[in-house]
Amino acid sequence: MSERLLTIDNLSVTFGGLHALRNLNFHVDRGEIVSVIGPNGAGKTTFFNMISGMVTPTEGDIRFKDQSLIGLDPNQVTARGIARTFQNVRLFANMTILENVMVSQHCRTRQGIFGALFHTRSFKREEEEIRAYGEEVLSFFGSRLVGYRLHQPASVLSYANRRRLEIARAMATRPEVILLDEPVAGMNPKESEELTGLIGKLRDDWGFTIVMIEHDMGVVRDVSDRVVVLDHGETIAQGSYDEVSTNPDVIEAYLGRPAEEAS
Amino acid sequence: MTSVEHNLQTPELAPARPVLDQDWRRIARFGAIGALALIFISLTDMPDKLDGRMIVEPLLSMGYFSLLWVPFLFGNLVTREVVLEGMVAHRKGVRELLAGALVGLLSSLGLVVLIYLLDTRDLSEPLVNWNSDLHTVLTFGEGNGYGMGFWIAVCVGLGLLGGLFHLLPRLVVQPLKAASIVVLGAVVLESALNDLSEGFGLESLFESLFKKGSDRGGLSVTGALVLAAFGFAWVFVLNAQVAKGKQVFQQAKERNRSATMTVSSVVGVALVLILPMYLGRLTNDLLVNVGLFLLLALGLNIVVGLAGILDLGYVAFFAVGGYTAAILTSPSSPGFSPELSWSVAIIAVVGMAILAGLFIGAPVIRMRGDYLAIVTLGFGEIIRLTVRSDWASGVTGGAQGILNIPNADVFGLFSFKGTDPQQMLYLVAAFCALAIYVSWRLENSRIGRAWMAVREDESVAEAMGINTVNAKLQAFVVGAILASFSGAIFAAKVGSVFEISFKILISIVILVVVIVGGMGRIAGVIAGALVLIGILGGPNQPGLLSEFSEFKLLIYGALLVWMMLQRPEGLIPNVRRSRELHQDEFLQDAWLRKQVDEDEAGGEGEVAPA
Ligand SMILES: Nc1ncnc2c1ncn2[C@@H]1O[C@H](COP(=O)(O)OP(=O)(O)OP(=O)(O)O)[C@@H](O)[C@H]1O
Ligand SMILES: [Mg+2]
Numbered sequence: 001m002s003e004r005l006l007t008i009d010n011l012s013v014t015f016g017g018l019h020a021l022r023n024l025n026f027h028v029d030r031g032e033i034v035s036v037i038g039p040n041g042a043g044k045t046t047f048f049n050m051i052s053g054m055v056t057p058t059e060g061d062i063r064f065k066d067q068s069l070i071g072l073d074p075n076q077v078t079a080r081g082i083a084r085t086f087q088n089v090r091l092f093a094n095m096t097i098l099e100n101v102m103v104s105q106h107c108r109t110r111q112g113i114f115g116a117l118f119h120t121r122s123f124k125r126e127e128e129e130i131r132a133y134g135e136e137v138l139s140f141f142g143s144r145l146v147g148y149r150l151h152q153p154a155s156v157l158s159y160a161n162r163r164r165l166e167i168a169r170a171m172a173t174r175p176e177v178i179l180l181d182e183p184v185a186g187m188n189p190k191e192s193e194e195l196t197g198l199i200g201k202l203r204d205d206w207g208f209t210i211v212m213i214e215h216d217m218g219v220v221r222d223v224s225d226r227v228v229v230l231d232h233g234e235t236i237a238q239g240s241y242d243e244v245s246t247n248p249d250v251i252e253a254y255l256g257r258p259a260e261e262a263s
Numbered sequence: 264m265t266s267v268e269h270n271l272q273t274p275e276l277a278p279a280r281p282v283l284d285q286d287w288r289r290i291a292r293f294g295a296i297g298a299l300a301l302i303f304i305s306l307t308d309m310p311d312k313l314d315g316r317m318i319v320e321p322l323l324s325m326g327y328f329s330l331l332w333v334p335f336l337f338g339n340l341v342t343r344e345v346v347l348e349g350m351v352a353h354r355k356g357v358r359e360l361l362a363g364a365l366v367g368l369l370s371s372l373g374l375v376v377l378i379y380l381l382d383t384r385d386l387s388e389p390l391v392n393w394n395s396d397l398h399t400v401l402t403f404g405e406g407n408g409y410g411m412g413f414w415i416a417v418c419v420g421l422g423l424l425g426g427l428f429h430l431l432p433r434l435v436v437q438p439l440k441a442a443s444i445v446v447l448g449a450v451v452l453e454s455a456l457n458d459l460s461e462g463f464g465l466e467s468l469f470e471s472l473f474k475k476g477s478d479r480g481g482l483s484v485t486g487a488l489v490l491a492a493f494g495f496a497w498v499f500v501l502n503a504q505v506a507k508g509k510q511v512f513q514q515a516k517e518r519n520r521s522a523t524m525t526v527s528s529v530v531g532v533a534l535v536l537i538l539p540m541y542l543g544r545l546t547n548d549l550l551v552n553v554g555l556f557l558l559l560a561l562g563l564n565i566v567v568g569l570a571g572i573l574d575l576g577y578v579a580f581f582a583v584g585g586y587t588a589a590i591l592t593s594p595s596s597p598g599f600s601p602e603l604s605w606s607v608a609i610i611a612v613v614g615m616a617i618l619a620g621l622f623i624g625a626p627v628i629r630m631r632g633d634y635l636a637i638v639t640l641g642f643g644e645i646i647r648l649t650v651r652s653d654w655a656s657g658v659t660g661g662a663q664g665i666l667n668i669p670n671a672d673v674f675g676l677f678s679f680k681g682t683d684p685q686q687m688l689y690l691v692a693a694f695c696a697l698a699i700y701v702s703w704r705l706e707n708s709r710i711g712r713a714w715m716a717v718r719e720d721e722s723v724a725e726a727m728g729i730n731t732v733n734a735k736l737q738a739f740v741v742g743a744i745l746a747s748f749s750g751a752i753f754a755a756k757v758g759s760v761f762e763i764s765f766k767i768l769i770s771i772v773i774l775v776v777v778i779v780g781g782m783g784r785i786a787g788v789i790a791g792a793l794v795l796i797g798i799l800g801g802p803n804q805p806g807l808l809s810e811f812s813e814f815k816l817l818i819y820g821a822l823l824v825w826m827m828l829q830r831p832e833g834l835i836p837n838v839r840r841s842r843e844l845h846q847d848e849f850l851q852d853a854w855l856r857k858q859v860d861e862d863e864a865g866g867e868g869e870v871a872p873a
Contacts, residue, residue, distance in 0.1 A: 052726055078728035092719040095712070103712040107728030113737065116708030117701060126709070173728050 003030045005177060005209055006051070006082075011060030013043075013050060013233075020046040021233040024060070028177065033203055033210045035220045037244075038230035039253055044213045045087055047230070048179050051211075052084045053077040064177075079107040083175035085166040087182050087213070093155040097145055100154050100165060101134035101172040108174050137171040140198070140206075160191050167198075171206070178202065180212040184219055196222050217245070229253065279356035290341055290362055294369020297337040301373040304329055308392035309814060311400045316810045317481025318450045320474040324481075325450075325810070326400065334370045334418040338363035338425025355429040367422020374401060374414040382407055442494030446482065449490050451798055453480050454807055455546045462541030532696075539688045547684035549797060551756060552804045554691030555749050557792040559769075560776040561698040561785070562745030567774070568783030569711060570738035571718030572628075573636040575770055576643025579623060580616055580743040582765035584750025586650060587615040589665040589760045590658060596665045598658040605671040605755055612751045613744055619646075620743035621736065628735045631721065643770055651762040664761035671755035681756045690755075694748050702785050705741065714738050768802045775819050779826050795819070 008026040012019065020043045028034050036044050049055040051062055053074040062069040069077055083104075092100050109130060115123030138145040141164045149157075154165060163183060170178050183199065184192035196219045202208045214220050220227060220241060227244045229237040231253040237244050244250055304310070314326030323331075342359040346352045380386070381398040402410025428436060449456065453473060460469035472486030482490065512523055539547055559581060566574050590596045591608040603611075623646075627638045650659045659665070671690055672678035679690040705711045713734045716724040725731045754760050772795075780791020799815050800806030811818065 054722065054726060073730070074722075074725045075728050075730045078726060083728075084726060086723070090720055090723045092716050092723070094719060095715055099712055099715070103716045103724075103729070104727040106709065106713050106716075107730075109709055111709050113705065113710060113741070116704050116710060119704070123708070130709075169727065 002032075004028075005030050005065060006211075007061075007063040008051075009061040009063070011050065011057050011062065013046060013055060013057045013059075019233050021050070021057075021230075024230075024233070024235055026228060026235070028209060028211055030176075030209050031203060031207070032225045033199065033212065033223050035224040035227045035241075036211065036213045036230060037215070037217075037220060037227060042230040043233040044230055045181060046233075048084055048181055048211075048213065051077070051082060051179060075107060078173050078175070081174075081176040082179065083170035083173040083177070084179040085163075085170050085181055085183065087185070089159075089162045089166055091154040091157075091162055091165055091169070094153050096151050097138065097154055097157070097165060098131070098134055098150040100169050101137055102130050104169045104172045105130045105133065105174070133174075134172055137168045138165075140168065140171070140201075160187050163187065164195075167202075171202075171208070175208065177209045177211065180210060180214075182213055182215060184214065184216055192216060192219055195219075199223050221245075275351055276354040277351045279354040280358050282356075282358045282361055285358065285362055290365050291369070293337045293341040294366045294372075297333050297366060297370030298373025298376075300333050300337075301330055301370055302377050304333070305374065305377055305397060305401065306390055306392050307814065307817065308397065311392070311396050312813060313810055314400060315479055316808070317474070317479045318447070319484060319487045320479065320481035322484065324479070325808075330374075331417070331421060334367040334421040335425045337370060338366045338422030339428050340425075341366045342426060342429055359426040359429045360423055361426070363422040363424070363426025364419050365422070367418040367420070367425070368415065370422070371415045371418030374418070375411045378402055378407055378410050378414075438495040438498040441498045442491035445490050445494035445497070446487055449486075450480070450482060451807060455542075455549075458543035458546040459541060461543060535692050535696075536689075539685045539692075542685075544684055547688050549804075549806065551684050551687045551691050552801055553792050553797045554688065554695050555753055555756075556773065556776060556796045556801055557695050557789060558691065558698055558749035558752075559746050559773045560780070560788045560792050561695070561702055562742040562749075563773050564777050564783065564785070564788045565702060565705065565714075565745070566738050566742035567777060568788075569706060569718065570714040570735055572735055572738060573632070574639045574739070574742070575636050575774070576623070576639035576641065576646070576767075577742070577746060577773055578765050578767060578769040579643045579646040580619060580746035581750040581753070581769060582646055582650065582762075583615050583619045583743070584612050584747025585754040585760045585765065586659055586665070586750070587612045587747070588751035588754040589668050592755075593665050593668045595667045596658070597656070597660050604675065605669070605751070606673045609748070609751055612747050616743040616747035617740050619747075620740035624736045624739040624743075628732055628739065640767070640770075643767055647762050647765050647767075650765075659762075662762065664759055666759045668754050668758050668760070671752065679755065681758050687752070687756050691752055694752060698745050698748070699785055699789075701741070701745070706785075710734065710737060764803070766802070772796075772802050772819065775823055779822055795822075 004027055006026075006028040008024055011021060011024040011026075013021045024047070036047065038044055046055060050057050051069070053069065053072050053076065057070065064077075064080055064082060067080075069080070069082075072080070092103065095103065109126055111123045111126050114120070115126075135146060135150070138150070141161075144161055145157075145165060145168065154162065157165060163186070167178075167180065167183065170180075180199070184195050187195065199210060199212065199219075200223050203210055212220075212224070224241055227237075227239065227241050228235060229244055229247075229250050231249075236249045236253055237247045239247075309329040310326040312326065313329055314324045316325040317323070318325055318328055342355070342362045344352055378398065378401050381393065381395075381401070385393065387393040401414070403413065431439075449472070457469055457473070460466050472482060472489060474481050474483045474486075539550070542550070559577070562580070563574065563577050566572050566577070588605065588608050590599060591601055591603045591611055592605055594600060594602050623639070623642045627635055627642065630638060649655055651661055653661065655661070656663075668681070670678045670680050671687075679686045681687065713724070713729045716727065716729055717731050717734055721731055724734075753764075757764075776791040776795050777788055778791075779795060780789070781787025796804070796806060798806045798808055799818060800809070800812055805812050806815075
């Protein structure tokens with residue numbers, strides 16, 4: 001069995017009385033692709049916000065490589081090796097595409113004001129490195145984000161390309177785990193099929209471990225090693241896609257109770 | 264798509280609209296605004312006060328100009344057609360002339376009513392400029408009938424002219440614009456030009472253009488005509504040359520281009536080195552003020568323009584620089600008086616600026632947006648009031664300030680005399696050059712990108728691994744250091760510091776310079792400082808148009824509002840900022856130029872459920 005990367009112990013979060021997450025237990029091993037599914041408002045995004053340090057849990061513990069993440073700022077979590085994308089694409093819209101992937105390497109680089117002012121040799125080397133690495137992650141998506149695009153602002157990109165750039169930006173932080181929040185939302189079937197393949201590659205070629213929130217069950221079926229189902233902040237099922245998709249609780253959560261039982 | 268492209272090249276015009284197909288409400292609105300503007304300007308007493316400054320002697324003074332532009336501009340704007348995507352502009356005709364004339368007429372009624380009221384009522388109690396002087400200026404001392412008739416005729420004429428501008432072909436409008444810019448520019452720069460001509464021994468040229476021996480300044484009629492002709496020539500001859508040069512520059516290889524940049528910066532540096540020798544005292548002094556504010560504005564540009572921190576208490580760092588230099592160098596500073604040389608003191612100034620930046624920055628930097636603005640506003644005042652307080656007056660001199668600040672000497676090698684504007688100009692220019700270099704290098708670096716990311720979206724920047732508190736603090740401290748340099752030079756220049764020199768108004772003026780110039784753009788900030796501080800003057804310093812000093816803040820405010828509405832990206836915009844503010848237009852343009860990508864898979868198949 002491979003190394004356990006992320007362990008979530010008995011995690012709860014409440015927003016003024018609303019239990020967004022309740023007693024959640026969860027783990028991710030290195031090299032896995034885990035999908036988190038659940039109806040709208042189930043608490044999936046909250047779950048990501050908590051791992052990435054944007055929301056503090058009321059109870060419980062998050063451990064990454066045996067160190068607790070509780071109390072860390074989002075930038076420290078990213079520095080530890082967990083990167084994320086956002087459900088409602090949040091790029092640095094007025095920075096160029098290249099700058100978007102350069103700036104997200106911030107926590108992997110050192111140069112400060114001194115190097116910038118005097119253009120020291122190490123400053124130039126570092127700039128060259130992050131530029132090269134930035135272009136490398138961008139070319140993961142073929143020719144769409146490179147070439148003349150490099151110096152265009154992110155705001156001119158199409159919706160699908162913005163989503164791709166978000167993933168590239170997360171990759172550029174050189175993480176071990178990438179959290180993808182609905183990566184194919186808003187894409188057409190052809191595009192989501194392609195991206196599904198790329199998610200597989202993220203693990204196989206780049207060695208990232210992936211946790212993905214997704215509504216598109218086709219995508220979930222195609223790439224996940226394991227599926228976790230949340231409903232009303234609670235885990236209602238875990239297991240392989242086939243196990244989960246036939247689980248009566250899951251069907252009930254998605255389709256609602258059969259009418260006669262509900263009444 | 265093809266038809267759109269076609270339109271871009273040869274705009275087709277829809278037939279002119281019938282004369283009476285007017286937007287009457289718009290005409291009434293513009294007329295009313297024009298009338299109110301004329302009354303307002305009259306009651307600020309601009310026509311009277313500025314009558315002492317001529318544009319063309321003896322035809323036109325700035326006082327009358329302050330009124331005349333109103334009917335012209337509104338007469339022009341009333342029929343400005345906004346052409347949206349997919350719409351076609353109409354051919355212009357008599358309709359536009361009529362609308363312009365009507366707006367002119369309605370505007371003139373404002374002055375007619377004012378003249379009547381000035382004559383029959385006395386409202387000098389609330390309206391201090393309500394007096395017979397104003398009446399005389401408006402009626403030319405020839406009685407109500409003459410005054411009213413004059414303004415009606417002139418306003419209608421100017422409104423008509425405004426409308427006519429829509430009809431004239433570009434080939435006529437452009438030279439006219441250029442000619443008026445050249446003439447107005449020459450008038451505005453009159454005293455600087457006078458200085459320069461004396462420096463270069465070209466008095467005869469100056470005197471051939473400007474009216475001799477007139478204490479009200481202004482061009483002579485022939486001078487105005489010569490300059491207007493020059494404006495025309497510019498458009499027809501030089502414009503084409505400049506455009507060609509630009510094109511060559513843009514097509515030049517990267518390497519050649521940077522060579523050109525080097526050459527032009529060398530020329531710039533040489534100009535800064537040589538020019539002060541030929542300029543007179545007054546102009547040099549004015550440029551020193553511009554430099555001091557430029558230094559401040561460059562610092563604030565890093566804080567507001569790059570990192571997006573709206574710091575309204577920026578003057579605090581100017582004060583820290585000024586007082587630190589004063590205390591350390593002046594022999595008569597109370598309490599603590601080490602009498603260091605200025606160049607040693609400047610090191611302490613940097614240290615104090617860093618401390619002050621951290622001290623003010625640390626508590627406020629976690630706040631965002633408006634909250635931060637308000638808290639920094641408070642800190643700006645707190646620093647000034649602390650300096651003044653009894654508690655600190657043992658060191659800072661309280662309201663008495665610190666006097667006898669010696670010249671700025673540099674390691675005993677060289678001394679910049681505070682009373683000699685030429686020497687001060689070299690000193691301030693050196694620091695401005697340093698600030699420009701720092702801004703330029705930081706903008707294109709790891710930390711500069713982090714600042715921009717924070718400005719774009721702070722929480723995402725944080726999630727992408729940027730320690731936003733650190734990044735913002737660094738921006739704050741760099742800005743503080745640049746401001747403190749300005750303060751230290753200011754202290755050495757004036758020879759004394761008083762707490763009243765560091766009022767909140769300075770913060771506001773610097774912010775206006777940055778906004779009007781173009782936030783986040785170095786060239787914009789330089790242009791903003793030259794135009795605002797150089798021409799209109801700083802909070803306590805007169806500019807080239809010293810007659811305007813009373814109306815300076817009014818014009819600042821008007822300019823700021825106008826800028827925010829019409830050109831939020833500033834005089835010389837930062838490409839990024841302007842994109843941010845004109846997102847839609849930009850996307851449209853980009854689409855027309857086929858730069859926005861369309862999803863490659865095409866429309867077949869529906870979008871996956873969200
Ligand atoms: N910051 C917050 N303050 C208060 N309530 C919140 C906050 N964030 C989320 N919630 C609530 O927590 C619940 C879970 O929200 P969450 O965004 O995690 O759902 P989700 O599973 O991601 O849904 P979707 O599929 O629509 O993205 C919702 O009821 C939401 O309104
Ligand atoms: Mg969600």
